[in-house]
Amino acid sequence: MKVLLATSKPFALQAVQGIQNVVETAGLEFEKIENYTEKSQLLDAVKDADALIVRSDKIDGEVMDAAKQLKLIIRAGAGYDNVDLDAATSRNICVMNTPGQNANAVAELVFGMMIYMQRNKFDGSVGRELINRRLGLYAFGNVAKKVARIARGFNMAVYAYSPALTHDDLRKEGEYGVITAYSNRELFENSDIVSLHMPLLEDTRNCIDYKLLAYMPKDGLLINTARKEHIVEDDLIRIMEERPAFQYVTDIKPDKHEIFLEKFPNRYFATPKKSGAQTTEANRNAGIAAAHQAVMFLKSGDDKYRVN
Structure with a gap:
């Protein structure tokens, strides 16, 4: 064989x-x-x-x-x-x-991109530290669990929401130190930084829209190492137009990559190809x-x- x-x-x-x-x-x-x-x-x-x-x-x-x-x-x-x-x-x-x-490799990439963006792509301007920031994890599988563990070393408050897990399941994950979010709205309301980790399903396609993004702070950061299809790109562009400090970083190049690059050169970054693994x-x-x-x-x- x-x-x-x-x-x-x-x-x-x-x-x-x-x-x-x-x-x-x-x-x-x-x-x-x-x-x-x-x-x-x-x-x-x-x-x-x-x-x-x-x-x-x-x-x-x-x-x-x-x-x-x-x-x-x-x-x-x-x-x-x-x-x-x-x-x-x-x-x-x-x-x-x-x-x-591949979970550890993707988790490390999440933090590499997080620091890169919070330090304004190392352009010499004043950036932000991660300590005491609130990190939201959308889904809580293998990658998100490793992200949560790393976040503890940065003294970040970590919230987690998962459509696939019950609230009891999330509460049992005490070793990761996560706070359960009971809805995606609650996750976005309580997070300065949101990292996406869900699989591409019909329920998760286009689930990150304007209404959800609007719950984040004006200087929020969205990280996507999952799938580009999760995001309504026009809605993300609208949020970034309305909020001059909002950032987006991804290792899946969006369909509207050139528009993001033209409009938000200092607040947007996409890897040349998917790099998580x-x-x-x-x-x-x-x-x-x-x-x-x-x-x-x-x-x-x-x-x-x-x-x-």
Whole structure:
């Protein structure tokens, strides 16, 4: 049986070597296609694959139809909206992710961006310190929990709201020192800085709108390391026009990136490409976790991290 690693945006070399070692030590065949530029290259590579490991690569029904032997798709990372789950389910293909493996890398990025923006992008002007500031976490999964732990070192008050967790669940997270927000409005009302960590679902698409943003302070900071589709971009532009001190930082370039850049050059920053998991450690952790999951599934049917 063959495990194919297909990444248009390659893993770090250490991660690729680790994936190959796990797969081949288990007696399975390993193959990789990296830096591909055409979908036809992917379609050709998947023809005899039993398991497919990807990063942000788009895996749709056409790719699955080209892979007649495919039984498993693993998204090495937490988010998996790049994989068509309905198409996979209809073809009896299991889809997994690797939750938590990139969490520390993303959490550290959140604080890097937070400091960068609160110090006015290090332009020499007077900025703000994080101590005693109020941080709001929208959703409370693996990344948000690590953000909360780091925030304790900065002596920040941390509020958390999660559509997926009950209030009792959040109250039980005492080790993280978070204060439960009982609605997204309460979260935004009580936060100087809000960091988004929810998955892209129908309920979270366009959930950050003008009404919600207006509850934040006039000098608020919004951080987005989740998905650009969470934000109504016109509403965020309106808030930033009305509030000369409001800031936005993201590692997912908005559709209206050029407008943000033109209107708010000193209060807006977007990474050139999604950077949350772009560390050697995160690459290795997610990739090797995916390799172990592929081996366990192909050898024993273990589908612990199935998402479809």
